[in-house]
Structures are given as structure tokens and as C-alpha cells.
Amino acid sequence: MPAVAVIGAQFGDEGKGKIVDYIAWKYNIAAVVRFNGGSGAGHEVVIDNRKFSFHQLPSGVFMGKKLYIGEGCVVDPELLFKEEIDRLNTENIKPDLHISDNAKVVFDFLREIDAAEENFRNSHTSKQVGSTKRGIGPTYGFDVARFGLRMYDLVDEEKLRRKLPALIRLCQGYLKSLGSNYLIDVAKTVEKYLEFGKKMKPFVKDVRREVNDIHNNGRVLFEGAQGTFLDQIFGTYPYVTSSRTIADGVYGGTGLRIDKAMGERIGVFKAYTSRVGAGPFITRMDDGMQKIVRDKGDEFGRSTGRPRAIGWPNLVELKYANERNSFTGLAMTRLDTFAGVDPIKVCVKYRDEHGNETDEVAADVERYEKNKPVYVELKGWGELEKDGWARIAERGYEALPKEAKSYVKFVEDYVKVPVKIISVGADRKSTIETARLNI
Numbered sequence: 376m377p378a379v380a381v382i383g384a385q386f387g388d389e390g391k392g393k394i395v396d397y398i399a400w401k402y403n404i405a406a407v408v409r410f411n412g413g414s415g416a417g418h419e420v421v422i423d424n425r426k427f428s429f430h431q432l433p434s435g436v437f438m439g440k441k442l443y444i445g446e447g448c449v450v451d452p453e454l455l456f457k458e459e460i461d462r463l464n465t466e467n468i469k470p471d472l473h474i475s476d477n478a479k480v481v482f483d484f485l486r487e488i489d490a491a492e493e494n495f496r497n498s499h500t501s502k503q504v505g506s507t508k509r510g511i512g513p514t515y516g517f518d519v520a521r522f523g524l525r526m527y528d529l530v531d532e533e534k535l536r537r538k539l540p541a542l543i544r545l546c547q548g549y550l551k552s553l554g555s556n557y558l559i560d561v562a563k564t565v566e567k568y569l570e571f572g573k574k575m576k577p578f579v580k581d582v583r584r585e586v587n588d589i590h591n592n593g594r595v596l597f598e599g600a601q602g603t604f605l606d607q608i609f610g611t612y613p614y615v616t617s618s619r620t621i622a623d624g625v626y627g628g629t630g631l632r633i634d635k636a637m638g639e640r641i642g643v644f645k646a647y648t649s650r651v652g653a654g655p656f657i658t659r660m661d662d663g664m665q666k667i668v669r670d671k672g673d674e675f676g677r678s679t680g681r682p683r684a685i686g687w688p689n690l691v692e693l694k695y696a697n698e699r700n701s702f703t704g705l706a707m708t709r710l711d712t713f714a715g716v717d718p719i720k721v722c723v724k725y726r727d728e729h730g731n732e733t734d735e736v737a738a739d740v741e742r743y744e745k746n747k748p749v750y751v752e753l754k755g756w757g758e759l760e761k762d763g764w765a766r767i768a769e770r771g772y773e774a775l776p777k778e779a780k781s782y783v784k785f786v787e788d789y790v791k792v793p794v795k796i797i798s799v800g801a802d803r804k805s806t807i808e809t810a811r812l813n814i
């Protein structure tokens with residue numbers, strides 16, 4: 376059956392978790408599959424007014440869906456248990472989790488390297504990436520260099536004992552060259568991860584085959600982590616994550632056969648923009664305006680607690696995201712959070728350093744960040760009384776304030792992709808569908 380991919384169209388934190396949860400519930404999705412990233416991601420789901428933050432687990436835990444972590448992902452066994460599985464177990468929830476034997480293992484010392492790399496960048500280039508320090512970059516890096524360990528190594532005592540000491544030796548030297556004094560205890564680390572290998576074993580398997588099999592008879596949802604502008608190749612390099620965040624990562628990150636139908640590629644974007652970590656952010660609001668939206672929307676990183684920078688809507692970037700992902704539909708989130716802001720400044724092009732108009736998203740980030748935004752002002756929509764948005768969601772699209780509908784239409788006309796889902800609150804019910812998904 377046609378599958379659906381849910382992809383971040385901005386800098387991550389677009390509200391993908393909520394959209395995934397909604398689609399999984401509404402469309403009888405059989406399996407939710409992650410294809411990229413690791414514990415740096417933060418997806419939040421609100422069930423019965425209880426907030427759950429997930430980092431590595433795909434959304435859909437509460438619906439008893441089959442959950443898959445594909446080979447494009449890095450998995451940190453220590454944080455997976457500590458932050459997610461153990462908490463769910465205390466609530467008597469046992470996720471139906473399956474992890475690719477080919478996914479990459481994040482070790483504690485790779486987190487140390489992540490932090491040491493940031494310090495090194497700070498001292499030698501004065502430009503940090505703003506990484507989540509969860510070992511994502513170093514794990515992918517050592518994997519590409521063919522020194523990393525995969526899940527099949529972690530769950531096999533002989534392999535772990537043979538391969539892990541070599542990686543540690545290499546990493547110890549690397550830590551030193553980064554200026555870090557951190558010492559890795561080889562024996563203790565091997566023993567620690569042997570224990571995690573035992574705990575992980577029941578989850579580890581050939582996810583490639585299972586996902587392709589499920590796709591034959593059921594609906595599969597591929598859940599992206601981070602967003603298009605954090606893609607390792609097409610994002611604002613080097614201020615990016617180390618995995619493929621865009622739609623083509625679905626195939627490379629799960630082993631889904633390329634002739635398998637994808638019914639929808641849904642690009643999720645917030646009514647405004649936000650960014651956490653370093654890197655260009657052309658439509659950044661002034662501090663006062665940022666604070667208003669940040670406080671109202673609780674815009675703080677789920678994995679790191681860092682305040683997110685807040686910006687005006689940027690349609691130049693949304694158009695670029697569509698060019699990289701070929702979205703079949705968009706999902707706009709946080710329409711309710713943006714209420715009360717008037718006028719809304721919408722970026723429709725840039726003025727480059729020579730004063731010329733452009734809509735190019737330059738690969739060279741130093742050139743890209745010199746662009747100045749050119750805005751069109753649209754009328755904002757007002758605040759509603761308590762439960763106002765939930766009541767609108769019940770009545771559907773036509774019930775939205777007319778200014779909000781004009782904004783939606785403006786985005787659709789610019790990007791030339793229909794907005795199929797509009798989210799006006801954190802829970803499932805606060806969702807408006809303007810068109811049925813083709814899945």
C-alpha cells in the first residue's frame with residue numbers, strides 16, 4: 376500500500392511528532408519507521424494532558440503500532456533505556472520496538488568526542504555547530520570511516536570484545552588531539568556495553584525485510600528527524616546534523632526498495648520559524664518579538680533545554696525544501712501559537728550583499744547568510760478565548776479566522792503545494808485536514 380513520509384521542512388522542531396501521531400491514528404498506520412538521526416531529536420506527544428518526550432523511539436508508542444528504527448539511524452543504548460524504555464515500562468507500556476541490526480551504535484565516549492569537537496571548533500574556528508552533544512556526528516563519522524560498530528556487533532559478545540577495544544584506542548588518540556583529557560577505561564566500557572548488548576538483543580533484527588513486507592499489505596509511515604535545513608548534504612553545512620533528513624533518506628535509511636510506492640511526502644512547517652544551535656537564520660525576529668512567541672509556544676529544545684531562536688515565516692526556504700523533497704502536501708503547525716501577532720512579516724525573497732534580489736539558497740553558507748529578507752506584510756489573526764481553537768478544529772477549515780485562511784492560501788500559492796493539514800494545538804483533536812491523504 377502507498378506509504379507516507381513525514382519530513383521537516385525547516386530547521387527541525389516543526390511539530391513532526393504531533394503530525395505523525397495524528398496520521399498514525401487517523402489512517403490506520405501499521406508501522407512507524409525512523410530512517411535517520413539518533414537521540415538528538417526530540418518529539419513530543421501529549422496524551423490526556425501528559426507530555427511525553429521521545430528521542431529515539433518513533434512516535435506511535437501509545438497506539439501499539441509496530442515501531443522500527445532503520446539502518447540510517449544511530450542508536451544510543453544507554454540513553455534509549457534511561458530516557459525512554461524504562462520510563463514507559465514504569466507506566467506499564469511495552470513498545471513494540473524493532474531495531475535494525477545494521478544501525479550504528481553510539482557509545483558514551485562518542486558523546487565525549489562530540490563535546491570535545493565543539494570545544495575544538497570554538498578554539499580553532501570560533502564557530503561551533505551547536506550540536507546536541509549526544510554523539511551523533513562522531514558516530515556517523517566513525518561509521519563512514521569504517522571503524523564504527525553496528526547493532527549486530529553490540530549483541531554478539533565475541534564481536535564486541537574484538538572490535539570495541541580498537542575503536543576505543545582510536546577514539547582515545549582522537550580525544551587527545553582535540554585537547555581533551557577524558558580517559559576511556561577499555562575493560563569497563565566493554566563490560567558496560569556487553570550488558571547493553573544483552574538488553575538490546577530482543578529488539579535487534581533485519582528491519583529491511585520486515586519493512587518491505589509490511590509495505591506489501593499495510594500502511595507504513597516514515598518519520599523524519601530534524602529538518603531539511605539540517606540535512607548533511609543539502610542543509611546549511613557545516614551547521615547541520617550528520618544524517619540525511621530529507622525524503623531520499625527514507626530509502627537509504629531503511630532499505631525500502633525504490634520501486635515501493637510513496638503516496639505522500641508531507642512537509643511539516645511551523646506558521647513561523649525556529650532554529651536551535653548555530654547557523655544562518657535570515658528571518659530572525661527582534662528580541663522582544665522572539666520572546667513573545669518563544670514563551671507562548673514553549674520554544675525550548677526538548678533534548679537540550681536551549682531556548683530556540685524565533686523567526687518570521689520564510690517562504691524562500693520553504694520553496695527550497697519543496698525542491699529537495701517534492702512534497703505532495705504540507706502540514707502547517709502552530710497556527711494557534713502565532714495568533715495575536717499582527718502584522719505578520721512573510722519573507723518572499725532576499726536582497727543579496729550586492730543589493731540584488733534573489734531567491735537562491737546558496738550552498739556556501741557564508742554567502743547565504745549575507746542575504747537580507749524582503750518581507751510582505753499580511754494581516755494577523757487574533758487570539759481566541761480558551762478552547763476556541765479546539766472548537767474551530769471540530770468545525771473544520773472554513774471556521775478558521777479569515778486572516779489565517781489568507782495566510783494559508785498565500786503559502787500554497789507561493790510554494791505551489793497544498794496545505795493538507797493544519798495544526799491548532801498540541802493534541803490530536805486540534806487538527807484540521809483540508810484534503811484526505813492519498814495513502
Ligand code: IMP
Pocket residue numbers: 386387388415416417504505506507508509510511512600601605614615616617651652653
Ligand atoms: P547534532 O545532530 O547533535 O550533531 O546537532 C547538529 C545541529 O542540528 C545543531 O544545530 C543542533 O541544534 C541541530 N539539531 C539536532 N537535532 C535537532 C532537532 O531534533 N531539532 C532541532 N535541531 C536539531
